[in-house]
Amino acid sequence: VNRPSEHSDGSGGPGEGQVFLGSGTEAPLLPRPDQLTHIYQLSDPALSELGLDRLLNELLTRVREVLSVDTVAILLVDHETRELVARAAKGIEEEVEAGVRIPLGKGFAGRIAVERKPIYIADVDHADVLNPILREKGIQSLLGVPMIVESEIVGVLHVGSLRPRVFTNEDAAVLQLAAVQAGPAIERARLFEALEREHRDAVALQRSLLPERLPEVFGVRVAARYFPARDEVGGDWYDVIELQNGLIGIAIGDVVGHGVRAAALMGQLRTALRAYALEGYEPARALERLNLLLGSIRGRGMATVAYGIFDPETGVLRLASAGHPPPLVVSDAGDARFIETSGDTPLGVIDYATFHQTEAMLEGGDTLLLYTDGLVEVRGESLDAGLGRLLETSQSAPSAEDLCRQISDGMVPRGGGSDDIAFVAVQQAPASRTLHLHLPADPSVLARMRHALRRWLHAQGLAEDEIGEITLACGEACANAIEHAYAPRLASFELEAGESADLLTVAVRDMGKWRAPRGRNRGRGITIMEALMDDVQVNPSPNGTEVLMRRKLGSKR
């Protein structure tokens, strides 16, 4: 039982003579049992889950009822500013609306907090009361008690009367009991509220860091999902980036840890990776740079990231993974399989880590899925089980969007999992009747051109031998086009292929001047084209050169 103690501050200010006197009296300090029932209920832990506002409302209503007072107010300690802040009030709501702040140690409430003793003021007009609202309201008598939780002052609870009133020891004991009973619940609710606010802010932050919309790329379907964790904010992200030459960058990442820090680091990494991607870095190089960058960030952290560059023309996906779960591919036929990656270390582990690239082919209709571990890691279950479930869930998804929906419905817990979850799907367009490639005049594109051509020739149902021969002839024509380019960095060339009535036609056009073959090497190129195609025409023009080749399909050379 909290026994009100005598207050004497020696200041002798006006009205202060009527401080609460408690000691020395033998009068019972406890209020009537029926009054107490209401007050004891304030310690019910369920109350703190009401949220702080409703909890305080409940507290003040009960106190006002039990003590039959006109006003009741609660001020909570702001430890940063060392002030009491009016948080809730009844009959004196203006105090809260005005956001009254009282320095610790000053005035009526401030002294209660510092001295940790109840204070009774019989005549407000002649007392050291800082808060003008108390006077304006016409309050005559005040009684206040400190709220102490685990020997920490958390606030002040005070009641007031519009008519002069003598607050008894019993009144003080009831108020003190209310403060003691409600204190821990208020602290819990406050903590709860702070955590919730952090969670809300972090989710908002994280959402703002994810792409607002996915890029629309001709012939490619893209879909993605993000699910925040149930309780905590995570550091997952995904990104789809349009790169030069029709390439698409696809990224997924997971900052180890939770909370606002993880989300903020995620934002930094996502932006940095996007910048490296747009600079044209290959996936492994981009991850190496991202790793160095992470090492330079104060407080650093760790992250797993997978970044791939997908070429819709060729179906080639170049992928690097920094400790990230294996990407998944769902074929046009509906079979799901994982792509093996080199499984390099997560970012932030070794400063000068090197990463390796894996290449995979997405045929027409194939869908690539990148995801974070929240999707496949379930507590008390092996990772293999999660991966197996993903494999099963992904079967026969006809499109990127369908795949995302199937996974959302089948694998994401309602209301979020214990970890956040992100996934992104990119689908290769089905093959078309004609092939049109527009490529920079750089030798490095030759391999891509061959992949695209082979893919297209495969789709036309040609035999392997024919595909190899036509690819070789076209390779020579394209190598010529690249050699003709006078400004290698800016120039481009195009290849167009079509088939009709078993006659294949391929045109390779560049913007350069045709030059007669020099040396044995280029002479060999022409020899190869002529040997492998039925007809080869070189059509020079002021704007560039066109090499037109035809071949009757199904014929043996």
Next chain:
Amino acid sequence: MKIADLQIDVRDGVVIATVAGEIDMSNADELRIALESHITNDALGLVIDLSSVRYVDSVGIQLLYELRQRLSTRGQKLALAVPPGSAAEKTLRLVNAVEYLGIVNTPDKAAAAVNGT
């Protein structure tokens, strides 16, 4: 993008280079430099195993010509392992380089051709 892999092995004074992947104008120079860097003065010669090459065009053939010339000025031999029906064999035949460069079916036979056993 790395489109060819190179593996080097030295057996009985013969450098055996196994190339896998594709050879075109994007990597022919690098490949030639890499190959030359492995040929020591005391090596009898070079065997290039092209069995696992899925694409080689006229630039790749040019590379072989250049290597052969470089080696012969140093008194070293070049032998190519090119199985029948392979991509390399097709390109070599198309440009009539089979006889001049000389091809055998396997790396072992190529090595034997280089060290004269």
